[in-house]
Amino acid sequence: MENKKGGDLICRRPETIVEARFSLTKKQNDVLDMVFASIENDDNLRYEIDISKYAKLYNIQDKSNIYGDVKKTVRTFEGKGFSVTQKISEKKENRIYFAWFSSINYLGGEGKIIIELGQTLKKLLLSAKKACFYQIKYPINFTNIYSKRIYYYLKSFEDTGWRVDNLDSLRSKLECPKSYNRYADFRKHVLTPAFEEINGESDILFKYEELKTKRKVTGIKFYVKTNKPKTPNKDSIKFPVETAEEEVSATLIESEEENLIKKIMFIMQDSNITALEAKKIIDTANGDIDIIKEKYHIVSQIKKVGSVVATMIDAIKNDYQAPKGKANVAKGSFNDYEQRAYDFDELEKKLLGWDH
Known part of the structure; x- marks a missing residue:
């Protein structure tokens, strides 16, 4: 297993999870990111997560509701899980279902989550040959659920620079409703919000190409490259100075x-x-x-x-x-x-x- 890069506010999301088909809300994904950032290559199955470390990452003025939201979200994991398909041979596949947690508990008054993983699930998470690493501060501030899901997909292909998805398969992975089967609606409610949020508020930039079969869009080719957002300070943007009047501080x-x-x-x-x-x-x-x-x-x-x-x-x-x-x-x-x-x-x- 690769170690997490850059400390415990860096999340390691295994490709197995990135490609798995599961339906989680924005807030459930936030909690999952906190969990993935906490898991280590050790003998532990039980981890304590301090919400205060992550609360400061939210780009909102009033953070008083964050703890209450996390507490409510923890309860929604009851009965939640996902499935993974493992290819045995060209004609045979194994489909395994996992519950996310053996137990998950929010400690009232302490602002902490205690999570316990199943042994097989932890082994799956640690043994993944490929994983994407990202700073939690980016996806935790996306307002659109599809921005988060597409961000995870694109981060896992940041090193290669592109990926191709069959349109129907992509809609299924993103857990889109049937109303998005019409491509115009899929583009409006999924691709466009993700394009605006990811390109404007994260560490990657992407564009996409519509792949057509007989004039009908049947696939999407994503192009992704690294973006290096800068913190706002006097060097955050370098403006060329043409005249004294045009100089911008x-x-x-x-x-x-x-x-x-x-x-x-x-x-x-x-x-x-x-x-x-x-x-x-x-x-x-x-x-x-x-x-x-x-x-x-x-x-x-x-x-x-x-x-x-x-x-x-x-x-x-x-x-x-x-x-x-x-x-x-x-x-x-x-x-x-x-x-x-x-x-x-x-x-x-x-x-x-x-x-x-």
């Missing part, structure tokens, strides 16, 4: 603004804009990321652009609209390019860097 940049800048730079990655240029666009749009996406849809279709940033700012200020059909336009104007019908699915893929 990094000490005034708050974490929320920094994340928004990262999102815009990722959205416009084909244009290789700087952090300062991203900030100018954000300021022009009054921080409205939807307006920025909309105008970039349009600007990205212009055949010849002297300055993408200047055009984006002008598009936001003057509310450029996507052209419909062919029209006679004046030479030299924004609309001085071939008009055509828009395939907004393809545009979105281009916007987010998914076209290959």
Whole structure:
């Protein structure tokens, strides 16, 4: 077994668990992360978890409810478990069911959890040949359950940089409801929230490609790379200084603004804009990321652009609209390019860097 890297706030989640099919809520996954961060390669089956160590990781002002939420969540593990399929031969498989814990108890007044693992389960967790390591502070702050589940999947493939999933199999692993069988709903409620949260609030960046069979999406190819978020301090963002008026004091940049800048730079990655240029666009749009996406849809279709940033700012200020059909336009104007019908699915893929 590999040892946990970086201390007890680093979680080791075995690939066996990452790939297993089970339904846990966001809060249940939080508790499970605390458990995985506590398990050691020792003879113990019983572990004590101090909630105070993890409470400080939540990015919320009022943390008074955390202990009560954990206490309620502990009770919900009754009768919860998961199954693992082990391949014996090409035609034979073993399916084993595990209860998560032999016992789990919240110590009222102490803010601690006492968990006891079954011996076979612990052996399974420790013997996994592959596992992903991550800082708990990232998934513990995701608000969408699918962000957490996709994050675990992608972290396990961070070293290879990509993974491919059959769409039906992916929906099953993520425990999606039947209403998400329609791809548009799956993308809206699963992929889009995960894309926004993981790329903006974690240590990895990802994009995805829709794999089609006869024009129908039947698979997803994920591309993932390491991101190194920086703590907000005077060096957190390096802005190029063009003139004295344009110099931005990094000490005034708050974490929320920094994340928004990262999102815009990722959205416009084909244009290789700087952090300062991203900030100018954000300021022009009054921080409205939807307006920025909309105008970039349009600007990205212009055949010849002297300055993408200047055009984006002008598009936001003057509310450029996507052209419909062919029209006679004046030479030299924004609309001085071939008009055509828009395939907004393809545009979105281009916007987010998914076209290959």
